[in-house]
Amino acid sequence: MSTGRSMIFLERQTYRRRRLIDWIRMLPIIGLILWLVPLLWPVDGSGQVSTSDAVVYLFAVWFVLVVIKAISSTALARARRAEDAERGKPDQPEQN
Amino acid sequence: MGSLNTIVGVSLVYVAFLFAVAFAAERAAKKGRGNWLNWPVVYTLSLSIYCTAWTFYGAVGYAARSGLEYLTIYIGPSLVLFGWWWGLRRMVRIGRTQRITSIADMISSRYGKSNFLAIAVTLLAVIGTTPYIALQLQSVTTSFAVFAGTGSDQVDLTATALWVAAGLAIFTILFGTRTLDSNERHYGVVMAIAVEAIVKLFALLAVGVFVVWGIADGPADILTRIESSEISTWQIKGGRWAGLIFLSAAALLCLPRMFQVMVVENENEDHLRTASWAFPAYLMIMSLFVVPIAVVGLDLLPAGSNPDLFVLTIPLATGNESLAMLSFLGGFSSATSMVIVASLALATMVSNHVVMPIWLSATGAGGASVSGDVRSVVIQSRRLSIAAVLVLGYLYYRLSGGGSALASIGLISFAGVAQFLPCLLGGIFWRGANRNGAIAGLAVGFILWAYCLLLPSFGTGTFLSAEVMENGLFGLAWLRPQALFGISGLDPLIHAVLWSISLNTFAFFVVSICGIPSPIERLQGAQFVNVFEHSSRAPTWTDGTAKSEDLMVMAQRILGAREAQRVFEREANRQGIPGLLPEPDADFLQVLERELAGSVGAATAHAMIGQIVGGASVSVQDLMAVANETAQIMEYSSQLEVKSDELSRTARQLGRANEKLLQVSDQKDEFLSQISHELRTPMTSIRAFSEILRDNDRLSNREKRKYSGIINTEAVRLTRLLDDLLDLSVLENGQITLDQGRASLREVIEASLDAALNHTEVKLKVIRSRRDEEIMLDTDLDRLSQVFINLIRNAQKYCDADQPELQIHTYESDGVVTVDFIDNGTPIPDGAQEIIFHKFSRVNPQKAGGAGLGLAICREVMHRLGGEVSYLPGQGSTAFRVTLPQQLKIAAQ
Numbered sequence: 001m002s003t004g005r006s007m008i009f010l011e012r013q014t015y016r017r018r019r020l021i022d023w024i025r026m027l028p029i030i031g032l033i034l035w036l037v038p039l040l041w042p043v044d045g046s047g048q049v050s051t052s053d054a055v056v057y058l059f060a061v062w063f064v065l066v067v068i069k070a071i072s073s074t075a076l077a078r079a080r081r082a083e084d085a086e087r088g089k090p091d092q093p094e095q096n
Numbered sequence: 097m098g099s100l101n102t103i104v105g106v107s108l109v110y111v112a113f114l115f116a117v118a119f120a121a122e123r124a125a126k127k128g129r130g131n132w133l134n135w136p137v138v139y140t141l142s143l144s145i146y147c148t149a150w151t152f153y154g155a156v157g158y159a160a161r162s163g164l165e166y167l168t169i170y171i172g173p174s175l176v177l178f179g180w181w182w183g184l185r186r187m188v189r190i191g192r193t194q195r196i197t198s199i200a201d202m203i204s205s206r207y208g209k210s211n212f213l214a215i216a217v218t219l220l221a222v223i224g225t226t227p228y229i230a231l232q233l234q235s236v237t238t239s240f241a242v243f244a245g246t247g248s249d250q251v252d253l254t255a256t257a258l259w260v261a262a263g264l265a266i267f268t269i270l271f272g273t274r275t276l277d278s279n280e281r282h283y284g285v286v287m288a289i290a291v292e293a294i295v296k297l298f299a300l301l302a303v304g305v306f307v308v309w310g311i312a313d314g315p316a317d318i319l320t321r322i323e324s325s326e327i328s329t330w331q332i333k334g335g336r337w338a339g340l341i342f343l344s345a346a347a348l349l350c351l352p353r354m355f356q357v358m359v360v361e362n363e364n365e366d367h368l369r370t371a372s373w374a375f376p377a378y379l380m381i382m383s384l385f386v387v388p389i390a391v392v393g394l395d396l397l398p399a400g401s402n403p404d405l406f407v408l409t410i411p412l413a414t415g416n417e418s419l420a421m422l423s424f425l426g427g428f429s430s431a432t433s434m435v436i437v438a439s440l441a442l443a444t445m446v447s448n449h450v451v452m453p454i455w456l457s458a459t460g461a462g463g464a465s466v467s468g469d470v471r472s473v474v475i476q477s478r479r480l481s482i483a484a485v486l487v488l489g490y491l492y493y494r495l496s497g498g499g500s501a502l503a504s505i506g507l508i509s510f511a512g513v514a515q516f517l518p519c520l521l522g523g524i525f526w527r528g529a530n531r532n533g534a535i536a537g538l539a540v541g542f543i544l545w546a547y548c549l550l551l552p553s554f555g556t557g558t559f560l561s562a563e564v565m566e567n568g569l570f571g572l573a574w575l576r577p578q579a580l581f582g583i584s585g586l587d588p589l590i591h592a593v594l595w596s597i598s599l600n601t602f603a604f605f606v607v608s609i610c611g612i613p614s615p616i617e618r619l620q621g622a623q624f625v626n627v628f629e630h631s632s633r634a635p636t637w638t639d640g641t642a643k644s645e646d647l648m649v650m651a652q653r654i655l656g657a658r659e660a661q662r663v664f665e666r667e668a669n670r671q672g673i674p675g676l677l678p679e680p681d682a683d684f685l686q687v688l689e690r691e692l693a694g695s696v697g698a699a700t701a702h703a704m705i706g707q708i709v710g711g712a713s714v715s716v717q718d719l720m721a722v723a724n725e726t727a728q729i730m731e732y733s734s735q736l737e738v739k740s741d742e743l744s745r746t747a748r749q750l751g752r753a754n755e756k757l758l759q760v761s762d763q764k765d766e767f768l769s770q771i772s773h774e775l776r777t778p779m780t781s782i783r784a785f786s787e788i789l790r791d792n793d794r795l796s797n798r799e800k801r802k803y804s805g806i807i808n809t810e811a812v813r814l815t816r817l818l819d820d821l822l823d824l825s826v827l828e829n830g831q832i833t834l835d836q837g838r839a840s841l842r843e844v845i846e847a848s849l850d851a852a853l854n855h856t857e858v859k860l861k862v863i864r865s866r867r868d869e870e871i872m873l874d875t876d877l878d879r880l881s882q883v884f885i886n887l888i889r890n891a892q893k894y895c896d897a898d899q900p901e902l903q904i905h906t907y908e909s910d911g912v913v914t915v916d917f918i919d920n921g922t923p924i925p926d927g928a929q930e931i932i933f934h935k936f937s938r939v940n941p942q943k944a945g946g947a948g949l950g951l952a953i954c955r956e957v958m959h960r961l962g963g964e965v966s967y968l969p970g971q972g973s974t975a976f977r978v979t980l981p982q983q984l985k986i987a988a989q
Contacts, residue, residue, distance in 0.1 A: 021181065027178050031178050035175070035341065039338065052320075065174070065376065066373050
């Protein structure tokens, strides 16, 4: 029986999942900060950011966040499925 | 008008298509073939009712007027969805475990199932949503007008609005009130709005693509056009940028229609995970082409055209009828899906929290004797509520005249429902939040919102006079609606949001910490806040008085006969009772209340069961019972601990007993070999000498005497051994009769010493006090003497000191005589102290004198005499103690 080895594997997996959840928790805060960056832009003078640049910036943030979020969510789902399979228990709603 | 006819025809076909989709979804769900209905993508698309006609038409207008600020309306919700792990996940879980039917139900359920709070939230939601519904009707009719060409025929327009409202009411009633249980998904509705979500996205994308690649020369050209248009003069206003992100985020959580699709219609919590990125992506795509359309519209169309309609007017102006048609359908979809879900959500709230309680108190004073079919009453009230909500929207549209810019109504509505935010979030994150706090917060928030934002929005002079606007209420300058507390210069919207939300939160907080919530509130609070920690257990009902049959009658009226019987049968099975009527215990009542709550809302369900069960659901007694239960559990666990200690003690005792048994068994084996040896030795010599006597005639008389003497001695030895065994056996079986006599202890000891020490060569020095021994005894003197002799002989035999001596101490107290025999030899080791009293045991087999029966016999004898002989440890030498009653009680036999 390789129970011992699989336990080590499982704990490592759980640890990774916890950190993934931390990352998922952090994402909206990062997003908020990035989207509040326009508040720092100079309102007038030569340093003023043009509207077209602003559009590109805001949508770029959006796009990157969506992609990262999609990857993390899928990874979380996969991690949970793997863990459940490991434990041999049916799929249950996420506990925290 | 030909074009108008076409558009009417197209919309009718489209509506028919939606009906077909809804029907197909309902049929598939009913037949269990609706797996595709549970795809996360359907859930995500249903969330898109956030994008109403305000997005479809209004966003472009917003961009044309205020530049990139329109993005805040979509950035806020995106952040909320990105942060689903923080808040939405919790809300959805609570919604599912508590079977929440609406946001009013959520708030009322959290704050002790307060119906007052439910009614308040319902009314405020209606006030906040009605203008929004009016807005949708307006957008549809305006788009009709655009197709009609002139848009001047007001009579036609209001008629159109009426037809649209009626059509939507029919759709919502048909698909929204089929199932009574709001926790069952409205598959038809959800599927229809998912399809509409695709239509509006596709329409907006089509217009966007047409604008970017059809009119302009691709993205680069669009960026240059942006720079040269008036939008480029846009400057970020920090307050509005941050404030609107907050406001739209709050609105996503608080809007009744969003709550409906996000929480109530949620089938699987995992869908939220997909929606957490897919919905922001949807919003991003929806807002992607807004600026290009606005820029091109400003370029292309004559100055003064309504930018709110660019999405329609650009294709029309470029002669692209079919694209315009598609665009119209997109706008139509946005408007209708919003109105359907909003009216459904509001109707659920109105019927559950306003109509049902009134109806119940009007007819149901007799508790269980509620007459009529409650089920049909609920459905009818819900249908009427849908119609009423739409009529309200229509009336608002008629009265407001439909003039103001779309976006401003949207934001005012957002700010209104955002007032739910403090008590909603406080309720799910803070256990200290209570009902009074929630009421205070809502009251303060809504009064400020109405005073600072809603009433001024109707224009100066309508509700608030110019005098009030200028100088404040009652002439108090610090009460000016748009400059509260003398802080002027803020944007009116941000001003209102800032004051209303912050004072709302403050009032909620302060009143909450000042009061003590009722028990049921505290239990609900714990359940909401700790929804992930423990499986849900709602406050319990006191059972006993409730009649299962009454409950059955009521449940059938609300859930329908089949469903109610299913629930009752399941519960009866759980309780192990055959048939349909379970015992009305607390668990069952709780389950039943949840089931009912899914149909009529928590507060009403609670009230209905309360009528039958009688009294408040949770009294102090209940809490005491809960506390008692806990105490019992703790007691029980400590008992268990004691028991397990006891068990391990017993196990240790058993171990010791087992060890002893093994020792005894060893001794027996040893004894058997010993006894056979003991028997064999005399037998052998007897046999040998008797053979000599028999076979040898020439023996001298002296020899004959000698040999017969040996035979006799050995025979005596054998007899003594057998006597001992017999004696022991008799003693053990209690067959001896005691020969009671009276003598002093001194006499007994002296007799014993004489008997034991006579004819022996080993000198044993005996130390005793004759004075102490003057104790009169009334017992079997011979037997006692036998014990003493045995002990003295043992000392004589086994004492290994050079100068062996024996001390005999005697004393008497309370009628118990104690005699200690202490010699100066090596003490008996711990392990053997008990065994020496066993039969056949000898401490030192090599130094064998007897067969190891002496002490065993002593013990039996003393037992008969009502006393005890035991080893006396701790003397530094071998010592025995004999205790016996001064007066032998014959009865002891």
